[in-house]
Amino acid sequence: MAKNLIEVKDLKKYFKTSHGMLQAVDGVNFTIEEGKTLGVVGESGCGKSTTGRAILRLIEPTSGEVYFDGHDVLKFSESELRKARKEMQIIFQDPYSSLDPRKTVMQIISEPIKIHRLIKNKIDLENRVLELMETVGLAERLINTYPHELDGGRRQRIGVARALAVNPKFIVCDEPVSALDVSIQAQILNLLKELQGKFNLTYMFITHDLSVVHHFSDYIAVMYLGKIVEKASAEELFKRPLHPYTQALLSAVPIPDLSERKERIILKGEVVSPINMPDECRFAKRCSYARDECRSHTPELREVYPGHFVACDFPLKG
Amino acid sequence: MKDNDLIINIENLIVHYETEEGTVRAVNGIDLKMKKKRSIGLVGETGAGKTTTALAMLRLIPDPPGVIKNGVIVLNGENILDKSVKEMENIRGKDISMIFQDPMTALNPVFTVGEQIAESIMLHEDVSKKEAYERAKELLEMVGISGNRANEYPHQFSGGMRQRAIIAIALACQPKVLIADEPTTALDVTIQAQVLELINDLMEKHETALLMITHDLGVVAEVCDEVAVMYAGRIVEKGSLEDVFNRTKHPYTEGLFNSLPNIKDRKAKLKPIPGLMPDPTNLPIGCAFSPRCPYANDICREQKPVPRWISSTHMVECSAYDDPSFHIARREK
Ligand SMILES: Nc1ncnc2c1ncn2[C@@H]1O[C@H](COP(=O)(O)OP(=O)(O)OP(=O)(O)O)[C@@H](O)[C@H]1O
Ligand SMILES: Nc1ncnc2c1ncn2[C@@H]1O[C@H](COP(=O)(O)OP(=O)(O)OP(=O)(O)O)[C@@H](O)[C@H]1O
Ligand SMILES: [Mg+2]
Numbered sequence: 001m002a003k004n005l006i007e008v009k010d011l012k013k014y015f016k017t018s019h020g021m022l023q024a025v026d027g028v029n030f031t032i033e034e035g036k037t038l039g040v041v042g043e044s045g046c047g048k049s050t051t052g053r054a055i056l057r058l059i060e061p062t063s064g065e066v067y068f069d070g071h072d073v074l075k076f077s078e079s080e081l082r083k084a085r086k087e088m089q090i091i092f093q094d095p096y097s098s099l100d101p102r103k104t105v106m107q108i109i110s111e112p113i114k115i116h117r118l119i120k121n122k123i124d125l126e127n128r129v130l131e132l133m134e135t136v137g138l139a140e141r142l143i144n145t146y147p148h149e150l151d152g153g154r155r156q157r158i159g160v161a162r163a164l165a166v167n168p169k170f171i172v173c174d175e176p177v178s179a180l181d182v183s184i185q186a187q188i189l190n191l192l193k194e195l196q197g198k199f200n201l202t203y204m205f206i207t208h209d210l211s212v213v214h215h216f217s218d219y220i221a222v223m224y225l226g227k228i229v230e231k232a233s234a235e236e237l238f239k240r241p242l243h244p245y246t247q248a249l250l251s252a253v254p255i256p257d258l259s260e261r262k263e264r265i266i267l268k269g270e271v272v273s274p275i276n277m278p279d280e281c282r283f284a285k286r287c288s289y290a291r292d293e294c295r296s297h298t299p300e301l302r303e304v305y306p307g308h309f310v311a312c313d314f315p316l317k318g
Numbered sequence: 319m320k321d322n323d324l325i326i327n328i329e330n331l332i333v334h335y336e337t338e339e340g341t342v343r344a345v346n347g348i349d350l351k352m353k354k355k356r357s358i359g360l361v362g363e364t365g366a367g368k369t370t371t372a373l374a375m376l377r378l379i380p381d382p383p384g385v386i387k388n389g390v391i392v393l394n395g396e397n398i399l400d401k402s403v404k405e406m407e408n409i410r411g412k413d414i415s416m417i418f419q420d421p422m423t424a425l426n427p428v429f430t431v432g433e434q435i436a437e438s439i440m441l442h443e444d445v446s447k448k449e450a451y452e453r454a455k456e457l458l459e460m461v462g463i464s465g466n467r468a469n470e471y472p473h474q475f476s477g478g479m480r481q482r483a484i485i486a487i488a489l490a491c492q493p494k495v496l497i498a499d500e501p502t503t504a505l506d507v508t509i510q511a512q513v514l515e516l517i518n519d520l521m522e523k524h525e526t527a528l529l530m531i532t533h534d535l536g537v538v539a540e541v542c543d544e545v546a547v548m549y550a551g552r553i554v555e556k557g558s559l560e561d562v563f564n565r566t567k568h569p570y571t572e573g574l575f576n577s578l579p580n581i582k583d584r585k586a587k588l589k590p591i592p593g594l595m596p597d598p599t600n601l602p603i604g605c606a607f608s609p610r611c612p613y614a615n616d617i618c619r620e621q622k623p624v625p626r627w628i629s630s631t632h633m634v635e636c637s638a639y640d641d642p643s644f645h646i647a648r649r650e651k
């Protein structure tokens with residue numbers, strides 16, 4: 001078995017707000033094997049991006065442990081962190097706002113190389129940028145263009161090239177295709193898959209699109225209001241959702257196939273912000289199966305089938 | 319189809335935006351019929367001309383730079399392109415209503431949600447302020463929001479509630495035609511499911527004709543009876559849901575389906591359409607899809623394809639079918 005490149009233990013990130021403490025990420029645990037993809041799904045505000053950013057220490061976690069290749073990232077000094085950043089990169093959702101509009105493609109892609117002082121010679125640097133552009137499928141002639149001159153798909157390719165520039169081992173992909181049209185989305189997903197095979201990359205793949213995550217991930221973690229409510233291999237999760245929330249979420253996905261008509265579970269109510277959460281199941285308010293016990297404590301994530309974890313005291317029959 | 323079920327008939331609609339960089343050929347001659355109680359999904363990628371088509375139906379194309387160059391849009395037997403500005407104001411909201419693409423801009427932040435719904439009722443019906451406000455509360459209830467929240471401001475509503483309120487406004491005067499431009503794109507799936515169910519229920523109740531604009535083929539499969547696939551300002555394939563989903567004919571439609579992850583087989587490789595949509599200021603001479611089309615031949619590159627009816631319901635615009643033995647790879651279901 002491959003080693004765990006990423007190990008996250010009881011990660012928490014709280015934000016102080018005027019209404020109280022917002023528990024954006026509240027005790028999250030997972031591991032990602034080297035060369036594999038963990039998909040993280042859930043609705044807006046459930047804490048996906050905050051989890052990804054906290055792992056990379058782009059924001060400081062409130063508490064917890066994050067091991068990268070056996071080392072606790074949260075204990076790193078400034079200089080250790082800088083070195084680790086070379087190994088751990090992020091690709092953002094919005095190719096429009098995540099690229100500096102005043103910089104050319106050359107400047108954007110070479111930036112991390114310069115920060116980490118990997119290549120000093122100008123010609124070597126340009127060659128490296130051209131090589132990266134080729135890797136992600138950007139034509140050479142675009143090297144001196146600005147992001148606004150390019151379409152969304154090409155901008156996202158720049159984001160991928162920039163992340164790859166320093167030969168990372170681990171990449172957090174935060175909704176990398178959500179802003180793109182389906183035909184372009186498929187181009188980028190194929191590219192990310194191909195790069196993973198080529199460089200043995202490990203991905204944390206954040207999305208709210210369930211059909212994309214199913215296609216792209218080896219394992220999937222479903223988040224709800226700051227907690228992982230279910231975790232399993234992609235196949236297992238789709239075949240046998242055990243948490244009432246996962247089941248509702250899967251049933252709500254519109255399927256573009258007329259032979260796959262299914263009964264939808266329409267959830268009542270809306271996702272709220274996880275502020276001053278009481279000690280109860282966070283989904284209980286919207287759960288049609290909720291009982292009194294569900295409101296008396298927070299259910300822990302436990303293994304129900306081998307490799308299949310659920311945080312529900314009364315999981316559905318698989 | 320009974321003729322009196324026909325509510326909207328669009329013929330050869332052409333819309334350009336005349337900008338400094340050139341003429342954007344946004345809509346290039348489209349025909350579309352809408353019938354009572356029927357819903358059409360208008361699908362296509364960014365820039366295909368979906369919103370422009372909808373705005374033309376309401377005569378809301380920004381002018382300048384937008385110009386309706388040609389076409390007729392017949393509503394109740396009359397061409398709305400001949401209507402005066404005043405007459406159009408009456409048609410909007412009463413006959414044709416639209417849920418706009420950006421839900422944030424559709425509500426005014428300084429008025430309560432109830433006031434805004436009442437306002438749109440008073441615009442078209444001769445009722446007192448008090449009556450209109452009562453109706454507004456009923457409408458909120460109808461879309462699943464408690465009537466006593468009518469006195470709240472938009473920012474006090476969640477995204478899903480705001481979208482429901484917008485639907486309530488659009489339906490305030492029971493329009494014959496509802497245009498919904500990406501009504502659920504900004505919403506989470508569980509909320510999307512709520513809103514789609516709401517739209518379905520309301521259509522049934524009020525016999526509304528629906529034009530559902532979306533890029534999500536899954537949403538089309540859930541709510542629409544018919545589909546029109548748009549590419550570079552043309553409708554390239556149109557038909558019943560079964561025609562387009564199960565008997566796909568156009569290579570572009572095939573490409574859209576092939577780009578989507580297969581829910582039954584997660585390992586199946588995605589087959590994206592190579593390349594990009596052509597620049598609408600500089601469209602190819604022949605078929606606009608030919609530069610990306612795996613089946614394109616010289617005729618495709620040189621001549622504009624013409625609509626071809628495969629059955630009484632199914633139209634495809636693709637010159638490759640000049641060869642009777644031509645077929646795409648996507649197998650019939
Ligand atoms: N800097 C911050 N200050 C206060 N609250 C924050 C901050 N960043 C995030 N939050 C809150 O933390 C919660 C989790 O946010 P996060 O961005 O991680 O969600 P997400 O799952 O990525 O959602 P989306 O799908 O919308 O991107 C939300 O309630 C959000 O409002
Ligand atoms: N006000 C405008 N001025 C100039 N060009 C415009 C204007 N509005 C739209 N266009 C152009 O017209 C074409 C069609 O745009 P339209 O908004 O109708 O597309 P759409 O299919 O609705 O796309 P999306 O899925 O992104 O909403 C695009 O090339 C667009 O850039
Ligand atoms: Mg996010």
Ligand SMILES: [Mg+2]
Pocket residue numbers: 368369370419499
């Ligand atoms: Mg649009």
